[in-house]
Amino acid sequence: MAKIQIVAIAVSLLFLFYIVRLIIKGKLREEYSIVWIVCTIVLILFSFWRNGLEVLANTLGVYEAPNLVFTGAIFAILIYLLHLSIVVSKLHSQNKQLAQEIALLKNEFVKKSI
Amino acid sequence: MKRIAAIVPAYNEEEAIAFVVNDINALAESQQLLIDVIVVNDCSKDSTANVISKLKCIALNLPINLGIGGAVQTGFRYALENGYDFAIQIDGDGQHPASEIPKIVNAAINNDFDVVIGSRFISNEGFQSSAFRRMGINYFKWLNRLLVGTVVNDSTSGFRLINRKVLEIVAEYYPDEYPEPEAIIMYSLHNFKIGEVSVTMKERQGGVSSIGTFASVYYMFKVTLAIIFTFTRMKFRKRVKS
Numbered sequence: 358m359a360k361i362q363i364v365a366i367a368v369s370l371l372f373l374f375y376i377v378r379l380i381i382k383g384k385l386r387e388e389y390s391i392v393w394i395v396c397t398i399v400l401i402l403f404s405f406w407r408n409g410l411e412v413l414a415n416t417l418g419v420y421e422a423p424n425l426v427f428t429g430a431i432f433a434i435l436i437y438l439l440h441l442s443i444v445v446s447k448l449h450s451q452n453k454q455l456a457q458e459i460a461l462l463k464n465e466f467v468k469k470s471i
Numbered sequence: 472m473k474r475i476a477a478i479v480p481a482y483n484e485e486e487a488i489a490f491v492v493n494d495i496n497a498l499a500e501s502q503q504l505l506i507d508v509i510v511v512n513d514c515s516k517d518s519t520a521n522v523i524s525k526l527k528c529i530a531l532n533l534p535i536n537l538g539i540g541g542a543v544q545t546g547f548r549y550a551l552e553n554g555y556d557f558a559i560q561i562d563g564d565g566q567h568p569a570s571e572i573p574k575i576v577n578a579a580i581n582n583d584f585d586v587v588i589g590s591r592f593i594s595n596e597g598f599q600s601s602a603f604r605r606m607g608i609n610y611f612k613w614l615n616r617l618l619v620g621t622v623v624n625d626s627t628s629g630f631r632l633i634n635r636k637v638l639e640i641v642a643e644y645y646p647d648e649y650p651e652p653e654a655i656i657m658y659s660l661h662n663f664k665i666g667e668v669s670v671t672m673k674e675r676q677g678g679v680s681s682i683g684t685f686a687s688v689y690y691m692f693k694v695t696l697a698i699i700f701t702f703t704r705m706k707f708r709k710r711v712k713s
Binding site: 453459461463 | 511529530531532533534535537541544545548549552647
């Protein structure tokens with residue numbers, strides 16, 4: 358096993374451990390952690406199976422294996438960013454509704470206490 | 472007698488808000504109209520909250536800044552929940568004189584309009600705003616005609632009245648940022664009867680416009696996008712229903 362493989366596996370495992378810790382502490386919700394766990398598993402898989410990338414690139418008809426990595430990674434990042442934008446939009450509208458509800462309730466409360 | 476909610480969105484309007492609220496209350500008294508002033512304080516950083524608490528009005532204080540659309544919608548929800556017949560939106564900076572309110576209300580009652588917009592550009596009297604601003608307003612007029620066929624001369628005017636039928640819709644959905652032109656498209660596609668009444672406006676009595684020069688390009692772009700998406704969304708929905 359090459360040195361870089363050992364480093365890659367160690368870093369991936371450390372990353373996985375950190376994500377699990379975040380979930381346990383309640384700082385990361387499970388639904389948002391799935392993508393991170395899948396990414397780490399892919400990383401670990403290719404750290405063990407060094408030729409895997411070449412094999413995959415060949416079957417897909419990509420001449421340079423690193424290009425496949427960049428294409429795949431950038432695509433995954435874009436999709437995840439879109440997902441986050443959707444989450445933010447949803448939070449935005451829920452936040453607005455809550456604020457309006459608070460303003461109306463505050464008024465109700467002041468009226469009753471007079 | 473119709474109950475009217477005068478919704479005044481206010482963001483950092485400590486200088487002008489007292490004048491606006493007193494102006495409306497004085498009119499209600501002299502004309503024997505049932506108007507309640509509802510000031511929506513959009514989390515102002517100045518003493519607006521303090522000023523309005525001493526005025527004769529219903530104060531709705533938002534805990535966070537929502538922008539003009541979110542603030543006005545808070546007022547719409549209040550008006551709907553409390554059984555008002557009409558909601559009339561009046562800017563908090565003193566641009567809209569209360570003396571024009573009866574004209575707008577009468578237009579709604581006499582002509583059976585669901586929405587009445589107070590327009591600066593029918594008789595071209597009073598404050599007309601800058602040439603650049605008017606160019607934008609003409610662009611929206613053109614876009615409106617192109618998409619829904621209705622002609623609204625002053626689609627950016629915030630001086631407008633809606634009835635209960637419309638209140639039920641806008642309490643559910645109302646655009647956040649720069650809502651005025653987009654709301655008109657929404658109203659047209661709901662087949663509400665829209666009327667326009669000539670009013671005289673004044674220059675703002677205090678505070679700064681919500682749209683600066685740099686923001687105006689963004690404004691045009693954002694509103695155009697919003698209009699096109701609202702149009703597509705509602706057209707599609709209708710087809711699904713029928």
